[in-house]
Amino acid sequence: MAQQFPYPGATTLGIKGKDSVVLASEKRLAYGYFVVSKVVRKVFQITPKIGAACAGFVGDMQSLIKDAQAEVNIYRYRYGREPTVRTVAKVLSNYLFSSRFLPYLTETIVGGFDETGAHVIVLDPLGSMIEDDYAVVGTGAEIAIGIIESSYKPEMDMKELRELALKAIKASIARDAASGNGIDLLIFTDEDLRLMRR
Numbered sequence: 001m002a003q004q005f006p007y008p009g010a011t012t013l014g015i016k017g018k019d020s021v022v023l024a025s026e027k028r029l030a031y032g033y034f035v036v037s038k039v040v041r042k043v044f045q046i047t048p049k050i051g052a053a054c055a056g057f058v059g060d061m062q063s064l065i066k067d068a069q070a071e072v073n074i075y076r077y078r079y080g081r082e083p084t085v086r087t088v089a090k091v092l093s094n095y096l097f098s099s100r101f102l103p104y105l106t107e108t109i110v111g112g113f114d115e116t117g118a119h120v121i122v123l124d125p126l127g128s129m130i131e132d133d134y135a136v137v138g139t140g141a142e143i144a145i146g147i148i149e150s151s152y153k154p155e156m157d158m159k160e161l162r163e164l165a166l167k168a169i170k171a172s173i174a175r176d177a178a179s180g181n182g183i184d185l186l187i188f189t190d191e192d193l194r195l196m197r198r
Contacts, residue, residue, distance in 0.1 A: 009178020010055035011140030011169055012042055014109035015148065016118040016133055020158035021111040021188045023053040024165040026140075026173055028180040038181035046072055048193060049113040050088050051186045055138030056106030056125070064104050068092050085112050085119035089129050096127035107137035112188045140172030140179040147171050162187060 012025040025042035028035060043053045044065045052068070054061035071091045075083050083091075089110040096104055103125045111120040122135035134152060136145045147168040156164065165185060173180045187194040 008036075008055075008057060009139035009176060010042060011136070011138045011144050011172035011176060011179040012053045012055040012107070012109060013136040013144055013148070013165060013168060014053060014111040014120040014122070014134065015152065015156075015161050015165055016111065016120045017156040017158065017161045018154065019118075019189055020161055021113065021118045021120060022158075022161045022165045023051050023109060023111050023186040023188075024169055025053050025055070025138075025184055026169055026179045027182045027184060028178065029058055030178045033177075041184060043184045043186050045186060045193065046088055046110075047082055047112070049082070049188055049190075050085050050110065051112055051188065051193075052088075052092065053109045053111070053186070054106045056104075060104040061106045061108070064092065064095055064106060064108070067095055082114070084114040084116070085110060085121065086114075086129075086131075088112075089121040089123060093123055093127035093129050096123060096125060100126050109135050109137060113190050118188075136168070138179070140169075140176035143175050144168040144172040158187060158189060 009030050014023045023043050027040055029037040029040040045051045068091050108123040121129050121131045134148050169183050
């Protein structure tokens with residue numbers, strides 16, 4: 001019998017409301033039945049109003065985000081303006097697709113604000129981009145998505161979005177053995193960014 005390769009679990013989500021976007025993930029890194037770390041960061045700021053949240057191999061997500069941040073800095077220098085959420089997602093999509101024969105083993109959600117409003121875009125490991133009001137990736141996604149779908153309304157404010165994100169991640173932590181050890185949240189509004197750890 002072939003040994004199954006352990007894929008790291010996670011629960012990572014993005015939700016947009018009327019005036020804010022929340023990106024959230026739990027902090028556990030587990031390979032199979034072994035918990036490697038309890039303090040892994042899976043939520044990243046890319047610009048002052050745009051971030052990304054990932055599930056998958058931590059080395060892959062860190063490398064991908066670092067490359068995207070460098071590319072965004074070049075974009076700012078070349079064009080003299082901040083990129084849109086879709087531009088940042090496209091940068092990540094290009095990196096993912098260009099590595100399709102030896103793919104980054106990570107699922108990514110990009111979210112934030114630009115001049116057209118709030119956006120949440122989910123990317124698969126090959127770079128496909130799908131925009132939606134909310135998205136969940138990782139081994140705990142089936143649990144968290146049920147919580148979000150039962151309570152989500154497009155006009156939710158920042159406090160309501162934060163509470164919904166926390167409720168969804170906590171439900172996943174309670175049922176998914178690969179998720180746990182606290183929650184990181186990035187909350188973007190049109191004015192500012194907030195990082196919360198729970």
